[in-house]
Amino acid sequence: MKITALKIFLGLAAALLLFVAFDLIRLTGPGGEHKISRYADLAAARADGAFEGGWLPKLLPPGSTHIVETHDLDSNSGAGSFAFPSYQMDAYKTEVRQFGSAILWETGTTTRIIYYGDHSGVELTISPDPQKPDVMNGVWGMKPTR
Numbered sequence: 001m002k003i004t005a006l007k008i009f010l011g012l013a014a015a016l017l018l019f020v021a022f023d024l025i026r027l028t029g030p031g032g033e034h035k036i037s038r039y040a041d042l043a044a045a046r047a048d049g050a051f052e053g054g055w056l057p058k059l060l061p062p063g064s065t066h067i068v069e070t071h072d073l074d075s076n077s078g079a080g081s082f083a084f085p086s087y088q089m090d091a092y093k094t095e096v097r098q099f100g101s102a103i104l105w106e107t108g109t110t111t112r113i114i115y116y117g118d119h120s121g122v123e124l125t126i127s128p129d130p131q132k133p134d135v136m137n138g139v140w141g142m143k144p145t146r
Contacts, residue, residue: 033073033074034070034071035071036069036070038067041064041065042063044067045067055069055078056069057122057124058099058117058122059095059099059124060138061082061088061092061136062088062092063085065084066083067080067081067082068080076120077142082137082138082139083129083136084136085135096113099115101115102115103115109128110125110126111125112126119144120143123142125140126138
């Protein structure tokens with residue numbers, strides 16, 4: 001039973017990595033103005049003005065670290081990744097549920113969040129780090145809404 005759950009988890013993790021890889025390739029391909037930014041934590045991202053620019057989701061967990069974001073100025077779309085301590089997951093889900101337009105659902109150990117705001121649709125996917133049980137890994141994608 002545990003091996004089946006591990007296979008499912010690894011399959012989901014592989015799918016997430018492919019999603020992020022394809023999105024990053026699309027965003028960094030020819031024909032567009034692209035930018036990639038890296039931040040040690042939320043404080044560094046705030047200091048750089050990343051939230052005011054609209055390139056980071058408002059609903060990143062408070063303890064987020066290892067933040068990488070990429071965006072395309074021409075299409076106004078972006079994607080990124082982050083990590084945070086797993087002990088913060090329950091408090092984070094409570095915060096998300098209090099956010100007006102957010103939809104949160106869980107499948108096994110994977111949590112997905114979708115919300116709309118500031119003319120963008122944002123989707124976050126969070127799952128446990130398979131090699132560090134005290135860390136959650138997350139990815140997001142954001143696209144303009146019409």
